[in-house]
Amino acid sequence: MVPFVKHQALLSDGTLGVLLLTLGLGAMLAMPLSGSAAARFGCRAVIVASSTSAALLLPSLVFLPTPAWLFVGLPLLGFAVGMLDVTMNIQAVMVQRRSIRPMMSGFHAFFSIGGFAGAGGASFLLQAGLSHATATLTAAGLLLLLLVTTARHMLAEGGEGDSQGFALPRGPVLLIGIACLIVFLTEGAMLDWGALFLNLVHSAAPASTGFGYAAFASAMTLGRLLGDRIVRILGARVIILAGGICAALGVTLAMLPLPWPLPLAGFLLIGLGCANIVPVLFTAAGNQSVMPANQALAAVTTVGYAGVLVGPAVIGFIAQASSLRTAFACIALALIMVAFIGPVVGAKEQSRKPA
Template sequence: MIHRYMNDQLATRIVFFITGLITATWAVIVPFAKVNTGIDDAVLGFLLLSLGIGAIIAMPLAGPLSSRYGCRRLIIASFIIMLISAPFLSFISHVILLAVVLLIFGVGVGMTDCAMNIQAILVEKKAGKALMSGFHGMYSVGGIVGAGLMTGMLALGINVIPSTFIILMLITFLFISSFSHLLPYANPVEGPAFAIPKGTVLILGIICFVVFLVEGTVLDWSAVYLVDAKKIDDALGGLGFTVFAVAMTIGRLTGDFIINRFGAFHVVILGTMMALVGFYFVITGHALSVLLIGYFLIGGGCANIVPVMFNQIGRQQSMPQMVAVPAVTTLGYIGVLAGPAIVGFIAHLSSLPSAFVMIATLLLVVLCLTFVLRKRINMS
């Protein structure tokens, strides 16, 4: 029934959705992986780097591989890597073996991330209208659904291993329903397989780095910040990220309409300013309601900045698209990994609020670089 109404746009949305679904499934598995291996928080932190390293290794390869084999084949291959490795994450008890499997899983995640964005850029160009925010919005929806389904099954007493397999079967069904409508081609190979970002691509990458750094900071530190710095009850610490994630999802699902109505430039400028106001509330506020408004503004403000930057990759002339997408994606992913570490370092030297001030200040870089982009590529 699904197949009857399938097209390349819907297929792309499904790929983003199930990528968010499988990523959220791993997020729920993490505490079980810690118990299974008997490691402490410090070792877990280093272990989680295996996933990031795998992703960063794979991302530069996605461009040339998609050019040679097409988006469809690369996305199929990367999903197979994730689907084969994911079940082991729920029951492996040896820390070294878990690190290896996480590295493999990270390769699948990183390759999928690049390949689906290459697919999204081509589909958006073919449609002749803004679609990128909606695609990224489906990733957020997948994350919420994945976390909800896993948490719900565990709450019902279903063991983590069968819960993981149920999610993977759902992912497999959705992927089989859509993969034939993924693009069998990509842009031709131009330039080297990997290149350091330069020109406009470097600007796009820096903006994505900052925004992903903000996202990583909120993901890993929002609960600690509310509990330790703002003295909010432990049980309510997770509300900050929840509100942030909901705002980001709403922002992305409505983003295509907003971008088509007001233009990409104004969306990025106003979104960045909204996020700055949100940080002001988070840093200076004390009442939980004020703090949550701040997190909502940060999530809503940042929601469409990254999708707009990926849209602009198709407009720039500094680097071939097949090289530019992995370059920008890699910089952004480094931001996700670096953000929590930077915040922890600054908090150790000074305080957690001081670290949040530094992260907020980096958004001023986004404002300045967006004006530069407008001149370079006639950003609408």
């Protein structure tokens, strides 16, 4: 959709970059407020409102592709998606507590699957000859249909916390947020810099560089699909420790001067290592006792999402000052830090029972 809107609105690359930034800023603005919104109005109500808003806003960007509306509609879409992101994780923590077994990795696996399905489905519809407007209307319609059929099964309560607004992360929540930031930064680096890294460092053909992110994303999805069972067997602390080390080794392997396509093995290890760290950390944020769960999850998501926004730029600055290989080495060191945050934050071995 981005190339279509760019063409229709006659946007320059610079203007498009600013517009995409407003999308992220809208999400960042919503995330700190999501916990208090869920506490005040109930989790289900916020999910329904934010999902409906997103379903209505998305097609409008195609039907009204003017710079004026895009500067309004994109931040609003980001706000709706950011609110939905945090509230869904609050809902997931509540469901997991009631089940008394790990479920968060499976929830995040479906997030990954949704990314594949969305991109692949849109491409299929466009290849079949449908217009961009029809494709976005189809996506919005499917979202609304899914919402109608599932909303009544969602938990209506708002989780733990109050409606007093955003609270700064503190204690173990701050450490959890920093760990999430590093993992999200790693994911952003794989998406935005992985192809260029393979091209510059390993002289991979441009047509083949996309296999790096494909390997990373596929391994992450598979790891999350199996994650809940693995968490039950190994425990949350081992998942964070082993995951951080595995991802760091993957980055190191990708940096070695290996013949093509062996560097792709590094991307696979990064995906497997990162797969279950964030789900386990979100569970830890919901289970700690220093902050109310709603506020903790909102704070952790906000800090973590900052890694997605600023991470690619930070990688670029380091690459400019030194080299892209050095930038990836910094990612490996940061992932080692994540590996040892698990025991520090006291990640619980299983979900807390409901009171």
